Amino acid sequence: MGRIGVAGLLPLVLLACVSSDRPEPRRPAAARPNRRPPPRVPEPPPAETRQCLADLDTDRVEYRVLPRQDLGGGCVVVGAVQLLDIGVPVSGLTSMRCPLARNFSNWVRYGVAPAAKQMLGSELTRIESYGTFNCRPIAGSGRLSEHGRANAVDIAVFVLADGRRVSVLGGWNDGSNEERRFLRTVFKSACRRFTTALGPEYNAAHANHFHLDMGGRPLCR
Ligand SMILES: [Zn+2]
Known part of the structure; x- marks a missing residue:
C-alpha cells in the first residue's frame, strides 16, 4: 500500500513543478523527503x-x-x-x-x-x-x-x-x-x-x- 501511495503521488508532485509559472513555486527541499522511494524489501525467498x-x-x-x-x-x-x-x-x-x-x-x-x-x-x-x-x-x-x-x-x-x-x-x-x-x-x-x-x-x-x-x-x- 505504501509503495502505491508514493508512486501515485509522484506524477502530481512533478506536475505541480512543471505547470507552475510563478517565480517561487518550487520547494524541492520540503517535498523531497516524501518523494524518496520506499526501502526495498527482499522478496520472500522460495x-x-x-x-x-x-x-x-x-x-x-x-x-x-x-x-x-x-x-x-x-x-x-x-x-x-x-x-x-x-x-x-x-x-x-x-x-x-x-x-x-x-x-x-x-x-x-x-x-x-x-x-x-x-x-x-x-x-x-x-x-x-x-x-x-x-x-x-x-x-x-x-x-x-x-x-x-x-x-x-x-x-x-x-x-x-x-x-x-x-x-x-x-x-x-x-x-x-x-x-x-x-x-x-x-x-x-x-x-x-x-x-x-x-x-x-x-x-x-x-x-x-x-x-x-x-x-x-x-x-x-
Ligand atoms: Zn570466473
Missing part, C-alpha cells in the same frame, strides 16, 4: 533459498540477504546473499546466490583450511578473490557468464599465518612442491563441491585464478 539460508544459519555463517536485482541482458540475481563471516576473511565477495555461497563457505572451511594446515603447515588466514557478481559475457563468447547471475566466484590467492602468499598464478607451476600439491588438492576438492571448476590448465584466461560456479555445465579442468 523454498530452495529458504533451506539454503537455514543451512548457512546451521553452519554459523554470517551473511546478509540481498534484494532481487535485474540489470538487464539476463543479469538477474535472485536468492543472493553477501557473506560477512565464514571464519576466514575473503576479499572481494559481493553478491552470491545462496547455494554458491554455501558451497564456497564449506569448501573454504572443510577443504582449503585443513589442506593448508596439513600440507603447508600453517593456518589459512585470508583468501583473495577477484569477485563474484559481474554482469558480463564469457570472455571471447556472446554467452552470459555465470558471474552475471552472481553464481560464480574467482579465487586468486591463499594467505597463510606464516606470511606466505600462495597464488594460483605464481604457485600452480612455479611454487614449491608443497604449494603445487596444495593448489591441486584444493582445486580437486572444488571440483567436487561446485558444478564447474576451471583453473590454469583450462586456458590462459584462468592462469591466475580458479573460476568456481554453480551453473548447469559440469566441468573440472
